Amino acid sequence: MTEQREHVIDVGLTGGIASGKSTAAAELAALGATVIDADALARQVVAPGSEGLAEVVSAFGESVLTAAGEMDRAAVGQLVFGDADARERLNGIIHPRVRSEATRLRREAIAAADGGRAVVVQDIPLLVETGQAERFDVVIVVQAPIEERVRRMASDRGMTEADARARIDAQATDDERAAVADVVLRNDSTREDLIRAVRTVWRELTGDPA
16 A cells, blocks of 8 residues: 555545445445545536536537436447547546546545544546546455356346446456555455455554444
């Protein structure tokens, strides 16, 4: 782990789709961390009426809107999934806005922290793909076996096996995530085991009981 800045521990949390990252994030929040959800911010910055949504429509056309005037995430996903240039255009609209909002929320968390001491966790699914590992004092990666992830995506999200594997293949590999990780949480047992592992990491980071 890298040297921590005084009073603030900046944590990057990532993991492949259906790895269990959301469970880890929820437990860190319960333990007292401020969790900034990049996916939630990505939806917020393209909300109806936003400059972000206007730019998406300008780049991709009115077909990316639902009847209610919201961004049709499925339609946009289909447009950019197999088109690297389109994906880069979309990321160029969304990612800077997400980072700006995350920075604002981080400042608020630090200002509100008791004695200025804070653990700020940024939950970023594409942390590795977007080259953000060096921004953080600690990078935590949640990993689960691919077959288990495929099973979860089929049972919990109604995906076909082919679609699930395509989503996994479009993301960084486990080895690529592990290469930037300070901590790897292996979610290959029960939910309770993952939570215990998160609590162990919390104790190591903060010295607080969990």
